[in-house]
Amino acid sequence: MLYDIAKENVPYIIDEIDNIPINTVDSVDDYLDKLIDKKSYKVLDKPKLLSCSSNVDDTILLSAIMRRYQFDKERALKVYDVLSKDSSFKQELMKKIAFESDKLELSQVSFEFQIPLSFAILTHLTRHRTHHIMIPDFSPVVDLSQYKTPLKIKAMCDNEFNEICTRNIEMYNHFREDYQIRDEDLIGFTLSGNMVNVLTNMDGKTVEHILSLRECTKSQWETREMARGLHDEIRKLDGAECFSSVLGPSCETLGICKEGKESCGKVLKLNKQK
Numbered sequence: 001m002l003y004d005i006a007k008e009n010v011p012y013i014i015d016e017i018d019n020i021p022i023n024t025v026d027s028v029d030d031y032l033d034k035l036i037d038k039k040s041y042k043v044l045d046k047p048k049l050l051s052c053s054s055n056v057d058d059t060i061l062l063s064a065i066m067r068r069y070q071f072d073k074e075r076a077l078k079v080y081d082v083l084s085k086d087s088s089f090k091q092e093l094m095k096k097i098a099f100e101s102d103k104l105e106l107s108q109v110s111f112e113f114q115i116p117l118s119f120a121i122l123t124h125l126t127r128h129r130t131h132h133i134m135i136p137d138f139s140p141v142v143d144l145s146q147y148k149t150p151l152k153i154k155a156m157c158d159n160e161f162n163e164i165c166t167r168n169i170e171m172y173n174h175f176r177e178d179y180q181i182r183d184e185d186l187i188g189f190t191l192s193g194n195m196v197n198v199l200t201n202m203d204g205k206t207v208e209h210i211l212s213l214r215e216c217t218k219s220q221w222e223t224r225e226m227a228r229g230l231h232d233e234i235r236k237l238d239g240a241e242c243f244s245s246v247l248g249p250s251c252e253t254l255g256i257c258k259e260g261k262e263s264c265g266k267v268l269k270l271n272k273q274k
Contacts (some may be wrong), residue, residue: 028213043195044116047229049236050199053109055238060204061093090242092168098208098246099254106204109243111234114199115226118148119191124223128210131202138190140183144169147193151221164190207234208247216249217264 007014033039053059058080065076081087097105117125126133136142144165153161170188175181202210207230213219214227235244251257251267 041141041143041197044197047115047226047233049111049230049233050112050114051239052111052234052237054239056109056204056237057090057094057242058239060105060107060243061090063105064093064097071270082093091245094246096243103205103208106208106243109204110201111204111207112199112201113230113233114197115230116195117199117226118193118195118222119190120148121220121222121226122196123197124214125198125210125226126222127199128206130206130209131200133198133200135198136196138196139187142190142194142196144172144189144191146195147191148195148222149193159260165193173269204243211247212249212253215247216251216259217266218259218262 003017006017006249062073062076062080065071065079066073069076069079071079098105117126122135126135147165149158149161168189168191172186175189176183176186211227214223215231217224219227231244231247234240234247237244246253251264251270255267255271257263257267
């Protein structure tokens with residue numbers, strides 16, 4: 001429509017417009033497709049930590065001293081080394097940062113994850129706007145044969161669910177091969193259970209926020225699996241013990257439940273064990 005308007009009102013620029021090559025192919029896709037033969041993928045079994053800041057605990061705690069007292073790093077390190085001789089110092093300061101402040105020091109560390117997700121919970125993660133998530137194009141990348149079966153369905157009628165998914169793939173191939181429907185128009189065959197691997201980079205503040213919500217037993221079961229997987233990866237890190245200890249639902253970290261009358265009751269059990 002813009003072209004037609006321009007042709008009528010400013011015809012002298014049409015020749016210039018016509019000389020501009022129209023590229024309908026993503027240059028990145030085009031370049032990589034020529035280099036990569038096998039494009040099939042395997043959905044991960046669980047979240048995987050790809051990279052992260054070094055010395056997570058020290059980075060967070062040291063930044064608290066530098067921020068509040070405006071010390072340069074050398075002086076802050078000397079103070080930090082002295083204070084760290086108290087075995088409880090690091091743990092107590094991390095708790096203060098995570099639960100009694102604006103948590104900005106947590107933002108000084110970052111974590112890059114690759115996470116297997118079904119489309120059903122993709123929005124649960126994307127709505128956390130403070131992390132940088134990369135989601136693959138659904139078409140033509142998505143492999144319809146890779147899907148997650150809801151736990152209750154798996155227990156009650158797993159075979160029937162698998163039959164439906166198999167039939168869906170058959171119909172997809174039928175429309176694509178027999179009717180020559182292009183991939184972009186076959187997106188409707190993707191199911192909420194279909195899986196993809198997403199990449200994301202989160203700072204420590206975002207990690208703490210997401211896990212405090214998503215590790216709760218009241219959260220959707222698949223998001224809870226995802227959150228626990230992220231936490232497990234951080235637990236494995238040397239030098240992140242204090243940070244890992246402040247991650248998770250409030251019943252575990254603070255001994256309180258924020259769900260009110262909807263509480264699952266776990267906080268009562270945990271408090272009795274203390």
